[in-house]
Amino acid sequence: MDDLGNLTSPQTAALVVFAFLQADCRNSDYREELFSLGQEENLIRDINCNNPRRDPRRDPRRDSPGDGDLETDGHLASCITDSLGDILPSVELQLPRNHADAAAIQLVAEGLREIAAHFEHNRSVAQATHNLQQNIMAVPSKPWKDYLTQEVDRLINQGVGLEHLAQERVIAALALTLVKGVCEQAPHLLRNLFNTALQYISSALSR
Structure with missing residues (x-):
């Protein structure tokens, strides 16, 4: 993940954010x-649109890729299929046909997830996630990006121990970590928070 500049493209940013949010979701x-x-x-x-939703107990091969899977979609495609396959049709990300662009999106998403892994047991990040959800629920009429900016800025000022990394990467990973944390607790907030994350990342990269 040498550069986050490509995230200024709306479709690319949306794919990266979605890939981040879907990883390891258990709810x-x-x-x-x-x-x-x-x-x-x-x-x-849907990469197998003719199949009805499957009962995983009757389909022991559910984790095996179908013959029509696109190898160029790589890790992210398999993650989406594995994450959603138990209750939903087999799906994969709508990555660009250009192999270089698709690989770049995968690289950015995976890099952000690697950074986010450092926040898993960080109490300050957990508190910021709670604060974000409470603020949204208390005054939903205020721009949610303001709430997200407030919590990310507070964490950056406190320090999260990743000063050796490019700060734009850490900021993006923090923002997505907070958004995902709230969405896992309150799935009905996902659509608005997804758009909030896109707005935040776009504005953060243009600073």
């Missing part, structure tokens, strides 16, 4: 909201 309501959002935003496609 079934959250997964369903993600699937619905992905369809609405044209971020995913």
